[in-house]
Amino acid sequence: MQDLINRRFPVLDKGFVELQDMMGDDLAIVNAARVSFLGESKGEDRDKKLLFYLLRHEHTSPFEMVEFKFRLRCPLIVWWQLVRHRTANLNLQSGRYTPFEEDDFYVPQIWRRQSESNKQGSEGQIDPNDGDTLTQALLQHYDQGYKLYKQALQAGVAKEQARLFLPGFSVYYTGVWKMDAHNLMRFIRLRVADDAQWEIRQYANVIFEVFKQALPWTAEAFEQYQLKRD
Ligand SMILES: Cc1cc2nc3c(=O)[nH]c(=O)nc-3n(C[C@H](O)[C@H](O)[C@H](O)COP(=O)(O)OP(=O)(O)OC[C@H]3O[C@@H](n4cnc5c(N)ncnc54)[C@H](O)[C@@H]3O)c2cc1C
Numbered sequence: 001m002q003d004l005i006n007r008r009f010p011v012l013d014k015g016f017v018e019l020q021d022m023m024g025d026d027l028a029i030v031n032a033a034r035v036s037f038l039g040e041s042k043g044e045d046r047d048k049k050l051l052f053y054l055l056r057h058e059h060t061s062p063f064e065m066v067e068f069k070f071r072l073r074c075p076l077i078v079w080w081q082l083v084r085h086r087t088a089n090l091n092l093q094s095g096r097y098t099p100f101e102e103d104d105f106y107v108p109q110i111w112r113r114q115s116e117s118n119k120q121g122s123e124g125q126i127d128p129n130d131g132d133t134l135t136q137a138l139l140q141h142y143d144q145g146y147k148l149y150k151q152a153l154q155a156g157v158a159k160e161q162a163r164l165f166l167p168g169f170s171v172y173y174t175g176v177w178k179m180d181a182h183n184l185m186r187f188i189r190l191r192v193a194d195d196a197q198w199e200i201r202q203y204a205n206v207i208f209e210v211f212k213q214a215l216p217w218t219a220e221a222f223e224q225y226q227l228k229r230d
Contacts, residue, residue: 015172025066030051034050055222152164
């Protein structure tokens, strides 16, 4: 567990996931459930069996006894979706306080095609030559936006307003994001799914890998009873 804390997992071109802190483990879940009849651990086999029973029967409150606190660096396009998960506690970098840097923008490696079956989704990629042209246009757009941002700052405009010039959805923000294991499983289930946006899926996949290492029994039961069922 300790080797997971503060390890930085790169995501997208400039983002990352870092587990800053964690409270509890698989046994904490089992012991929380046993408080119902004032008992504690009864050995590995029976503890694991109880944990699987809890998840299978959606006795979820013991899973809320474990907390994960992540430090995330994501483009706003991803934060926009992360904030919809209301059971997370969140504190974000302030663009009113900290000026943005020139390379604080997300540059995708490929340009995905609009999905034909899912109006919200994407599939495959467009012709790579057209993609290169779009990437050059995007970089110019970032450059232009950032120059205007700096120009506004130099003219004395407050950072809170100068940021109107920045290409909004692409800018990277760092934040601290905390969630209990019960709600984190829900987040993972929704955001590793094929219909979630590719960018948030990259974060959810890494968070899931951390989750598996931190709570191996819970992750196994979660895959068996919730992910496979989906
Ligand atoms: C593929 C996909 C597409 C999406 N598209 C859109 C979109 O177009 N527009 C959009 O706005 N959102 C969209 N969302 C976000 C989605 O509607 C949810 O807000 C998001 O997935 C968080 O889920 P949640 O509410 O279950 O999680 P949380 O907010 O973490 O809540 C977990 C659970 O707690 C309970 N809960 C939390 N808050 C309340 C509350 N106030 N009242 C009652 N119960 C509560 C609910 O049981 C909820 O399921 C999309 C999500 C996905 C995965």
